[in-house]
Amino acid sequence: MTVFILVAGAFTGPHVWRDTAARLAADGAEVRKVALTALGGRPADPGEAVDLETHVADVLAVIDAVAAEAADPEIVLVGHDYGIHPVLGAADRRDGAIARIVYLDAGMPRDGVPALAAVPDQRLREEVLERAAGNGERGPGGELPPPARDAWSRWGSVAGLSGAALDGLTALAAPQPLGTLLQPLRLTGAVADVPVTGVLCTANGPGVEMLQILVDVGDPALRSLAEARVPFLELPTGHWPMLSCPAALAETLIEAASGGGHRLAAADASRTPAHLRPFLLDVPDRPRERTGNTDLYLPDGPGPHPAVVFVHGGPVPADARPTPRDWPTLTGYARLVSGQGVVGVTLDHRLHAVTDYDVAAADVADAVERVRADPRVDADRIVVWFFSGGGPIVADWLTDPPPWLRCVAANYPILAPLPSWGLGDTRFHPVRAVSRAGRLPVVLVRAERESAEIAATVEEFLTEAARCGANVEVIDVPEGRHGFETLDSTDGAREAVHRAVGAVLARLKA
Numbered sequence: 001m002t003v004f005i006l007v008a009g010a011f012t013g014p015h016v017w018r019d020t021a022a023r024l025a026a027d028g029a030e031v032r033k034v035a036l037t038a039l040g041g042r043p044a045d046p047g048e049a050v051d052l053e054t055h056v057a058d059v060l061a062v063i064d065a066v067a068a069e070a071a072d073p074e075i076v077l078v079g080h081d082y083g084i085h086p087v088l089g090a091a092d093r094r095d096g097a098i099a100r101i102v103y104l105d106a107g108m109p110r111d112g113v114p115a116l117a118a119v120p121d122q123r124l125r126e127e128v129l130e131r132a133a134g135n136g137e138r139g140p141g142g143e144l145p146p147p148a149r150d151a152w153s154r155w156g157s158v159a160g161l162s163g164a165a166l167d168g169l170t171a172l173a174a175p176q177p178l179g180t181l182l183q184p185l186r187l188t189g190a191v192a193d194v195p196v197t198g199v200l201c202t203a204n205g206p207g208v209e210m211l212q213i214l215v216d217v218g219d220p221a222l223r224s225l226a227e228a229r230v231p232f233l234e235l236p237t238g239h240w241p242m243l244s245c246p247a248a249l250a251e252t253l254i255e256a257a258s259g260g261g262h263r264l265a266a267a268d269a270s271r272t273p274a275h276l277r278p279f280l281l282d283v284p285d286r287p288r289e290r291t292g293n294t295d296l297y298l299p300d301g302p303g304p305h306p307a308v309v310f311v312h313g314g315p316v317p318a319d320a321r322p323t324p325r326d327w328p329t330l331t332g333y334a335r336l337v338s339g340q341g342v343v344g345v346t347l348d349h350r351l352h353a354v355t356d357y358d359v360a361a362a363d364v365a366d367a368v369e370r371v372r373a374d375p376r377v378d379a380d381r382i383v384v385w386f387f388s389g390g391g392p393i394v395a396d397w398l399t400d401p402p403p404w405l406r407c408v409a410a411n412y413p414i415l416a417p418l419p420s421w422g423l424g425d426t427r428f429h430p431v432r433a434v435s436r437a438g439r440l441p442v443v444l445v446r447a448e449r450e451s452a453e454i455a456a457t458v459e460e461f462l463t464e465a466a467r468c469g470a471n472v473e474v475i476d477v478p479e480g481r482h483g484f485e486t487l488d489s490t491d492g493a494r495e496a497v498h499r500a501v502g503a504v505l506a507r508l509k510a
Contacts, residue, residue: 002074002257003030003066009081011146011173013040020242023250034062039174051179056089063094076257080104085115085185092191102256105201111187120422121154132178146173156239157419159203165243197256198232202452204239205420208232208262215264216273218317231261277486279332286338294367295325297334297344306381306508307343307371311364313388314351323348329485345371354421357428361393383508385409392428398437407507409443412482414454415461431461435468441507442472445500447480475500
C-alpha cells in the first residue's frame, strides 16, 4: 500500500491537508499528516528551543511508526514549502524506507543551508535575523508571528484561495519557531538516491516550459535535475494547493507516487535549445559592429539614423554561451529594423539572478547613452525594446521618460516582480510606474499561451494602464508561447512580428 506522509509548510499544520487527505484515502491510499512540534503538534516544553532537528525527529517518528505497522510500505514523503526541509533531513536517515519524495511548490534545499535562505522576501529574511538577534541572551528560541490576512502573499501567491480559505489559513496559523528557519539542514548524501518528483504551482512560480528554457540557457541546478530525469507535474494555482484545489492535488500526488510527470530535456549537442533555434523570419544579414558589450547593426547610408536598443531577458547564467546578444531572436529583430533604415542594437547585461536588476538596469542605461553618443545615431529618436525577464527594467523608462525616448516596447514581458522573487518593494515594478509615463507610447506584444504567473503581471499592467490613460498598444500572438520567435513559426506569429516592428518604427520615425 502507498502511504503518503504529508508535511506542511511554515505557520501551518496538519489541518491544511484535511480535504486532500480525504481524497487520497478515498482512492485507497493511506495518509499520515505530520504534526510538527509547535505547529499543530505537541506544544514546545518550557525553555525548549524548537529547531529544524526537532521537526526532523517529528517526521522520523511517523516514518518509523508506518514501517512498524506494515511490511514494506511504499512511503511517499510530501514536503510543502518549509516542510521539504524536515522531509529531506528525515529521508536522509531513512533513505532505504522511502519510495519517493515529492517537492510540493518547494525549493531545493542543500546541506549546510538553513530554511531561511529559501524565504523569497528579502525583508522577511532580515526581519527573522533581527528577531533572532533581539532574542539575545534568551538563547536559540523565539518565534516569528504568522502573517496577517493580507500578508500571506509575502510567502507565496494566494491565487486560487477563496476568502473563506484565506480566513481559515489565517485563523489557524501558528508562530514559526525561529530555530526551524535558522538551523542549517544536515545531509549525509544518502537522500540523493531516493527518487523525487517536483510539483509546480504555476501561479507562484515557473511551469515546465519555463524550466526548460532555464535549463537550456544553463541554470546549473536545473541542468542537474534534467540530467537526473526528475519528473515534474503542474498545478495551475498559487502556493497553497491543498486549500485552493485539494482534489486536483490529490490526483497529482497519486500520479507523482507512480513516477509520472514531464522530464526536462538535458543539454545535448544533438538538440538545439529553443532560444537558439532560427528566427521565424528569413531576414538578410546586415553589417555588425561590436564594441564592448554592445553590437550595432547598421543600415545603409551615412545617417544619423534612429535606433532601437533590444534588451534581453533573464536571469541568464554568467557563463551562458552564446551570450544573449547573439541569440537569434535579438539578432533577428536587429537585422530586421536595420534593413528599414534604423540602427538595431543588441547588448549583454548582467542579469544573472533576480537580485541583479540594479546592475542590469545600469548596464542598459549606459548602453543607451553610448548608442546616443554615436555620430551615426540620431540621439533624439531612440526606442528601448525589452524581452521576458528584462521587463521589470521597463519601470525605469516609464518613470519620467526623457523627450528623446520615442517609445518603449516589450515582448512577453514580466511586468511586476513574481511572487517567488521576494522583490515586492523594488523599484523594478512597471505596474506601479506606468502612471508616470505620460503619453509615452508603449507597444506590448502578448503571447496567448503565456505562463500563468507572467500573464498575471501583464493583465495587472494593462488594468493600471487603462486606469491612468497610458498610451499602450497591445499586439497579440495567437497560440504564441513565451519566446515565440524561435518556437512558433506560424503565420500568426510572423504577422505579429511585422505588426510590432511596424508599430515601433512608426512611432520612432514620426
